[in-house]
Amino acid sequence: MDNFSVARFISKTTGSSCISSDETVIKLIRDYDYDGDNALSLTEFLQFYYDAAELPGSRREACFDNLTNMNVRPDLVKLAEVVDKALFSRKQLMPRFALQANAE
Secondary structure (H helix, E strand, C coil), rough: CCHHHHHHHHHHHHCEEEEEEEEHHHHHHHHCCHHHHHHHHHHHHHHHHHHHHHHHHHHHHHHHHHHCCCCCCCCEHHHHHHHHHHHHCCCHHHHHHHHHHHHC
């Protein structure tokens, strides 16, 4: 994630506007860019989340609020995947399935 991606992430999770030159973006990349490429790899980004979740108090709650705002459960499963699995497992109950399985 480059600084533009980090700013979009912050905007999406907090519901407020964030630009790529914001101090929060710069600090996040500076603190977690271990390989010095001025961007966050998946491993670096997940380390940020692990560190935030370990902190007690409001920052930990903010971490879980961010996940909720991104439609991700605390166990890192996307809500869309849960819905898809639930719908797929109940396809036998759908009228279309019943009609197709038994034309009479």
